[in-house]
Amino acid sequence: MSDRTGRHSLPSPGDTRSRSHPRLGQHPRTGQRFEELRGEQVAYAIHRQERTFLPDRDHCPLCPTRPGGPATEIPVAAFEIAVFDNLFPAFRSPHGASEVVVYTDSHHGSFGTLAPERAQALMWVWRHRYQELGARADVQYVLIFENRGVEVGATLHHPHGQIYGYPFLPPVPKLELAADARLGGCAPCALLQKELDDGRRVVHENESVVAYIPYAARWPYEVHVLMRRHRASLLDCQAAELSLLAESLQTVTRGYDALFSRPFPYVMVVHQAPTDGRFSDGHLHVEFYPPLRTADKLKYLAGSEQGAGTFVGDTLPEDSARALREAIARVS
């Protein structure tokens, strides 16, 4: 699908900040700036303010275009999985990429309620996008993710995820690579073994995949889903492993929904090897960060989390794991 991002022109450069702060005004109004104090990049995409906000089904841009109906983002009457450039990109060529991945042409449902074959097909779509975006010189890291629920900022209800191709290696994957160096080998491999030996926090496992609430989970119901065997990325997985990954991810999300008998908001991210030439440095895993701590209370990132970078938890991972395991058993 063509890149339609050019449709959204940026505001004129004559804004007051540019005039009163000439040094800032010399910088482009999109792209990234380096935050010296923390040593990290901050990306600006000011046109994102214009995004469609929680439209109803009749105005959903991710639904197929119905014959005689208004044009949506997807100019076909039916589809299985659709991928296209984000109309409101955080990153775009030649400085990265932002894509939308629509899981189904049905407006309702969720990742967890997709037919198993569709979830499996999605793993192949992820694999393909990782390969294609990762091969680009302007993409150093490919992050596949889903923000589910208004609690984590989703602006469209239609089941979908996103992919960002970062033109730099972001801090979180950088920290994970540092853990490999600190532990003198693959950190996810070592952590997985510890979790399997302990067993109290494992919530689901099959022949190829293990899901657990990590020993030092930051979110009450944070779950990490790891490939049992060392696989740097989706590209290294066999077909059966991709199917079992899909099965595990759906089991976790269905368990989440059963936990409090409500749609369970989460951020889901896929961590893989960076694509800056180090395609082998990583261990494919998926992390879920759900903001709920009870059926109706959210965990907020407040003083300690934001100001010190230290999470303070009010539930123990072992207790959360027991509750989530029971929820998964109810829907399996």
Ligand SMILES: [Zn+2]
């Ligand atoms: Zn829709």
Ligand SMILES: [Zn+2]
């Ligand atoms: Zn490993």
Ligand SMILES: [Zn+2]
């Ligand atoms: Zn990770």
